[in-house]
Amino acid sequence: MSRKSRFKILDEEIARFVLDSSLSPEELTFRTWVITKTRAIITEELGDAARVCCFGSSATVPCLILHSSDLDLVVFYDCADLGSDGRFDKGTQVTRESNIRILKRLQECLYRSTLPVRESIRLIGLANVPVLKWTERLTHVPVDISVNNSAGMDSSIQVNAWLQQYPALKPTTLVLKNYLWRLGLNDNYSGGMGSYLLVNLLVFLFQQQPTLNQSPDCCARALLSFLSYYGYLFNYREYGISTRMGKPFLLTTHTRSWHSPRRTDIVPLVVEDPTDPLRDIGHSSFNIAAIFKLFKCDFEKLQAMMTPGTSLPQGGILGLLWKTESQGWLSSKMDSSMANREFTHTMMHCISGCTSFASVHQKTEAINETTQSNTDEEE
Structure with missing residues (x-):
């Protein structure tokens, strides 16, 4: 079998993975239901001045959601009306501290609510963008809530533009997101590589190698x-990445002072x-050296499969990234789907009386508009 034929096989495996990993209409409804319930809790606590919007993977078109993807929500409010105790009073400007106070109030609301898994609620106040993380009890959807994080909304708009520009961006992103999730390296808050950072690295690669698409x-x-570019070629200790400029820049000569001896080690x-x-989105990914070493190792595995004469693994070429057993990633996915049928049926019955759900597939601009209106539920 020729090298060209092997690339075709891998490409077909990626296409099947994207199809099989896509969320069903029921699963998308679960996520919309979680948005509706969460918005109700937030507006009840903060009042109508609070505006809840969805961003991240759920706000991309086409959708970049996997079963493991977090649901990213941001709360916007009138900063001039926020008092020192987190209540709405006149004359107070929004600061990082005031955002954390709001998150603490929402944390207490979640503790009083039956919506989350209580043990999953945690406030990460030391992160670059403070976030309240929790998991919904019935659907097991993980949720991240931030406050006044306009950068998240801007990034969704940018990613949507890239998805229209680069045909390979969505499939490759979904494969790599699943790969990082299986390794436990998909979360910026724990030093991994989040979706927005991953997409930026992919787009930067496409800018360096335009013929890939x-x-x-x-x-x-x-x-x-x-895997080859970031595992072998890119010198991240000396150069920074800019998709805006479409080229790397030397850290030692750049005016933003993002380089320091401490950064080289951490x-x-x-x-x-x-x-x-002015914002460095790689700042929190302190495990990036280990991640790039994994890229190098797994590139070698895939590259070996591209060599004519090499026996293809029973689980498929892509299965080498999943670290699966011989049954392969496709059959594992099918077994998982069978196990979830009863849960899906039960959940759909529970929320079948709920109406007026906003679609998570809407463009970011539409999401901004629809999230300002109250969503009614009919029990």
Whole structure:
């Protein structure tokens, strides 16, 4: 079997993975139900001045959601009316501390509510963007809530534009998101690589290698090129990444002073946010050196499968990334789907009386508009 045929096989496996990993209409309804319930809790506590919006993977078109994806929500409010105790009083400006106070209030609301798994509620106040993380009890959907995080909304708009520009972006992103999730390295807050950072790295690769999106087996070639580029070629200790400029920049000469001796040991990756050039979205990914070593190792595994004469694994070429047994990733996915049928039926029965759900597939602009209106539920 030729090398070209092997790339075609891998490309077909990626296409099947994207199809099988897509959320069903029922699962999308679960997520919309969680948004509705969460919005009700927030507006009851903070009043009509609070506005709840969805961003991140749920706000991308086409959707970049996996079963493991967090539901990212941001609460906007009138900063001039927020008092020192978190209540709405005149004359107070919003600060990081006031945002954390709001998150603490919401944390207490969740403790009093039956919506979350109580043990899952945790406030990460030391993060670059403070976030309240929790998991919904019935659907097991993980939720992240931030306050006044306009950067999240801007990033969703940017990602939507890239998805229209690069055909290989969605499939490759979903494969790599699942890969990082299986390794426990998909969360910025724990030093991993979140979705927005991952998308920026992929787009930067496409800017360096424009022909990747032009070949018939573009997804397979993009996957191997990504693992090779960041596992072997890119010197992240000396260069930063800018998708806005479409080229790397030297950290030692850059005026934003993102480079320091401490960064070399702790946070070596610098990635400029294209929506805010002063923001480094790689700042929290302190495990990036280990992640890039894994990229190198797994590139070698996939590259070996591209060599004519090499026996293909029973679980498929893509299965090498999942660290699966011989039954393969596809049959594992089917077994998982069978096990979830009863749960899906039960949940759909529970929420079948709820109406007026906003679609999580709407464009970011539409989400901004619809989240300002109250959603009624008919029990």
